[in-house]
Amino acid sequence: MRVLVLGGDGYLGWPTAVHLSDCGHTVGIADNFARRNYDQELGVESLVPIYPLHIRVGAWAELSGRQIDIFCGDITDAAFTRELISGFRPHAVVHFAEQRSAPYSMIDQAHAVYTQRNNVIGTLNLLFAIAEIDRDIHLVKLGTMGEYGTPNIDIEEGWLTVEHNGRRDRVLYPKRPGSFYHLSKVHDSHNIEFACRSWGLRATDLNQGIVYGHEIAATGADPRLATRFDHDAIFGTVLNRFIVQAVLDHPLTVYGSGQQTRGLIDIRDTVECIRLACVNPAAPGEFRVFNQMTEAMSIEEIAKTVTACYPGASEIEYLDNPRVEQESHYYNVKHSGLIDLGLQPHYLSDTLIDSLFAVVERHRDRADLAAMRPTINWRRPGR
Ligand code: NAD
Ligand code: USQ
Numbered sequence: 001m002r003v004l005v006l007g008g009d010g011y012l013g014w015p016t017a018v019h020l021s022d023c024g025h026t027v028g029i030a031d032n033f034a035r036r037n038y039d040q041e042l043g044v045e046s047l048v049p050i051y052p053l054h055i056r057v058g059a060w061a062e063l064s065g066r067q068i069d070i071f072c073g074d075i076t077d078a079a080f081t082r083e084l085i086s087g088f089r090p091h092a093v094v095h096f097a098e099q100r101s102a103p104y105s106m107i108d109q110a111h112a113v114y115t116q117r118n119n120v121i122g123t124l125n126l127l128f129a130i131a132e133i134d135r136d137i138h139l140v141k142l143g144t145m146g147e148y149g150t151p152n153i154d155i156e157e158g159w160l161t162v163e164h165n166g167r168r169d170r171v172l173y174p175k176r177p178g179s180f181y182h183l184s185k186v187h188d189s190h191n192i193e194f195a196c197r198s199w200g201l202r203a204t205d206l207n208q209g210i211v212y213g214h215e216i217a218a219t220g221a222d223p224r225l226a227t228r229f230d231h232d233a234i235f236g237t238v239l240n241r242f243i244v245q246a247v248l249d250h251p252l253t254v255y256g257s258g259q260q261t262r263g264l265i266d267i268r269d270t271v272e273c274i275r276l277a278c279v280n281p282a283a284p285g286e287f288r289v290f291n292q293m294t295e296a297m298s299i300e301e302i303a304k305t306v307t308a309c310y311p312g313a314s315e316i317e318y319l320d321n322p323r324v325e326q327e328s329h330y331y332n333v334k335h336s337g338l339i340d341l342g343l344q345p346h347y348l349s350d351t352l353i354d355s356l357f358a359v360v361e362r363h364r365d366r367a368d369l370a371a372m373r374p375t376i377n378w379r380r381p382g383r
Helices: 013-022 034-042 053-064 078-088 109-133 180-199 238-247 267-279 299-309 350-362
Strands: 002-006 026-031 068-072 092-095 138-144 159-164 167-172 202-208 210-212 252-255 261-266 287-292 295-298 316-319
Touching: 002 013, 002 078, 013 026, 013 053, 013 068, 013 092, 013 267, 026 053, 053 068, 068 078, 078 109, 092 109, 092 267, 109 138, 109 180, 138 180, 138 267, 167 180, 180 202, 180 287, 202 267, 210 238, 210 267, 238 252, 238 299, 238 350, 252 299, 261 267, 261 299, 267 287, 295 299, 299 316, 299 350
Parallel strands: 002 026, 002 092, 026 068, 092 138, 138 202, 202 287, 210 261, 252 316
Antiparallel strands: 159 167, 261 295
């Protein structure tokens, strides 16, 4: 297949592009390098050094004999997006190209507006380009488990059958997201469902949980292929942060009571889920939703798992929760769609955690302890 990976220079986009190429697909990457610019803006950087995209692609070609095309540009530019799709003529477009940090979207008005503008307009441009150029192109879009929030009923895969006053209908699952970033994904989902219903597009919305891990087999082969590994309080995600905190002898920063539960997924499963979605496309007109997570854990359980595995001393610090989120809630998520397509999940294990401790140990001198404490407060917009 010809697969275009939008946001292919990011934490997940890069290993996904390599995995798809490794599996024999013809891959193109588009990116505007916004993520590298947020590092400049925030004065932080990936704990693991990352190489410029052309070096990564060159190293992959050297090792595998496979080329990946690079397209530099911003998908909020409609002309760029149209030319990208008409020039590459993909069978599938994997869309990672969004601002993905909840705290970043909550910094102030400008960051909330930037996030929603970047994410919603980029996706709209893509929908229009696909509708104009070839409605058979399958859109594989990264959504998030956070679109649903933490409702007091089971979370279905995107759709809910409702009975009301004696009548029955199948409706999009009600959403109660927890940040302007998570809201941008809800707006995307509604726009994509409308495009499928109106124009007959085919789309898969992957409501992904929090990703942890660093390497997949193919990117572990050469340091030039490494993907990013963030540990700061704005872009670092919880499990990866806890690993870094344990190694650096910094207390593990549990927000609130830590009873809030989240869906998790290993980065090796992320790239395989994307491949499975691409090779098993949605039908014309279908808005298909999968919950892309493999297990659920409370934040406190994650912290205790990390401290139990760490060979040295490590402790947990319970901080006032800077976010507005339920800490004690029901959480039961259906996530069988990707398993039915053949996913064989990796569950969080001691071996994986040990290998992540080793990655952090190798790069511990690059860690920034000052960036570890949360500075963005949901209740106090603006700084
Ligand atoms: P990332 O920030 O590392 O990667 C996103 C990439 O998209 C970056 O390289 C960035 O430069 C690029 N980009 C952003 N806006 C763009 C634009 N307008 N035009 C072109 N390129 C643009 O993020 P990630 O962690 O790799 O996440 C990828 C996707 O997966 C995101 O949509 C995110 O919401 C979703 N997701 C991530 C996680 C996670 O834990 N990392 C979990 C669930 C869902
Ligand atoms: N948390 C802590 N301590 C920390 C960091 C986070 O207790 O040091 C808690 C948060 O309060 C929250 C949970 O851990 O309850 C998850 O926070 P996170 O920063 O790891 O993840 P989140 O903000 O939800 O966002 C991440 C990605 C985002 C993706 C989302 C999937 O950045 O792109 O969409 O995970 S999900 O959470 O399922 O919506």
